[in-house]
Amino acid sequence: MKNTVKxxxxxxxxxxxxxxxxxxxxxxxxxxxxxxSELLINPWxxxxxxxxxxxxxxxxxEAMFINVAGTAFTKKSEYMFAHTRWFEGSGxxxxxxxxxxxxxxxxxxxxxxxSMRFGEIEKTTxxxxxxxxxxxxxxxxxxxxxxLSYSKAFSNAIFGGINVKIINEAISDVSAQGVAIDAGIEYxxxxxxxxxxxxxxxxxxxxxxxxxxxxSFRGFIPGQDNQFTVEQRSQQYELPAQLNIxxxxxxxxxxxxxxxxxxxxxxxxxFTKDNINVGAEYSLADYLFLRAGYxxxxxxxxxxxxxSVYTGPSAGLSVQVPMNKEKGSSFSIDxxxxxxxxxxxxxSIGARINL
Numbered sequence: 001m002k003n004t005v006k007x008x009x010x011x012x013x014x015x016x017x018x019x020x021x022x023x024x025x026x027x028x029x030x031x032x033x034x035x036x037s038e039l040l041i042n043p044w045x046x047x048x049x050x051x052x053x054x055x056x057x058x059x060x061x062e063a064m065f066i067n068v069a070g071t072a073f074t075k076k077s078e079y080m081f082a083h084t085r086w087f088e089g090s091g092x093x094x095x096x097x098x099x100x101x102x103x104x105x106x107x108x109x110x111x112x113x114x115s116m117r118f119g120e121i122e123k124t125t126x127x128x129x130x131x132x133x134x135x136x137x138x139x140x141x142x143x144x145x146x147x148l149s150y151s152k153a154f155s156n157a158i159f160g161g162i163n164v165k166i167i168n169e170a171i172s173d174v175s176a177q178g179v180a181i182d183a184g185i186e187y188x189x190x191x192x193x194x195x196x197x198x199x200x201x202x203x204x205x206x207x208x209x210x211x212x213x214x215x216s217f218r219g220f221i222p223g224q225d226n227q228f229t230v231e232q233r234s235q236q237y238e239l240p241a242q243l244n245i246x247x248x249x250x251x252x253x254x255x256x257x258x259x260x261x262x263x264x265x266x267x268x269x270x271f272t273k274d275n276i277n278v279g280a281e282y283s284l285a286d287y288l289f290l291r292a293g294y295x296x297x298x299x300x301x302x303x304x305x306x307x308s309v310y311t312g313p314s315a316g317l318s319v320q321v322p323m324n325k326e327k328g329s330s331f332s333i334d335x336x337x338x339x340x341x342x343x344x345x346x347x348s349i350g351a352r353i354n355l
Contacts, residue, residue: 034271035237043096045348049316049336050279051293053263055246056198064112067184067200068161072151074100074108082350087343091119106153116143139172159186173214180205194250207236243268259283273297289318314338329355
């Protein structure tokens with residue numbers, strides 16, 4: 001009887017994830033019209049290893065990206081660092097650092113910093129369009145997001161959180177600033193607390209706009225002999241809002257020493273195609289974690305129709321070493337790989353300290 005109930009629950013979870021495919025297809029007419037798309041890039045190696053499918057079961061600091069409610073599972077303190085070689089061969093790198101800290105009996109505060117760098121790019125103008133004929137200098141674009149979060153355990157089964165992000169995008173003479181808010185809920189149920197559901201709403205905020213000296217130029221106005229500074233107005237752009245709905249089920253072995261988690265999620269994007277994420281994580285006595293995932297979107301199997309550089313598969317692993325078994329503190333190294341076409345994939349490596 002218990003096995004029957006288990007299979008029925010798994011089937012229900014699968015239906016919750018798969019059925020939305022027939023109701024949503026993303027907003028193709030708005031594709032490419034949003035800005036601050038770096039908000040959709042997960043900088044952490046753990047979640048990306050199984051295709052960001054862990055919306056319902058994410059725990060600790062990395063939850064600040066995918067479902068902030070998961071930060072409420074922080075026992076005391078957690079620190080993480082990650083480095084990503086985004087689209088290997090492009091020269092783009094992402095660095096992320098953050099921490100979460102328990103505040104009171106049921107509350108947790110957190111901070112995350114994500115920085116994206118593109119290297120040095122040669123400046124060009126209409127008068128000097130070819131750098132090989134003489135360089136006029138370089139510039140380095142930068143994207144910086146700072147997140148502040150608060151989460152709370154409302155009961156043994158319900159966890160919620162909110163995340164405020166400060167966004168900064170800049171080159172040498174133009175920049176844009178903005179604010180976005182995330183919110184999420186995780187629900188844990190089952191006799192062994194092994195059935196989990198999650199929902200999060202991300203990147204909700206006002207429009208952004210570029211400003212700076214780069215938006216102006218010196219020119220003549222018809223009928224005038226003197227030059228004037230003319231300022232151009234840039235178009236406002238919206239943030240890439242996203243709705244995530246997920247579920248997960250833990251299979252426990254050897255009296256809970258080993259665990260296999262199957263997870264899935266439906267991701268509704270405001271400006272791009274919707275995604276179906278599925279993934280699995282196997283934990284061997286909390287020492288070794290193996291992950292694999294797949295991200296599906298419409299047209300992903302057809303190279304001519306695919307609109308994402310990612311081709312679907314992802315994989316990762318973590319090696320965790322206990323530092324103090326009595327306090328439950330540990331140190332781990334995380335790695336993930338996501339396949340792409342073109343480029344040579346995306347590599348992420350990180351370190352985590354749990355005190």
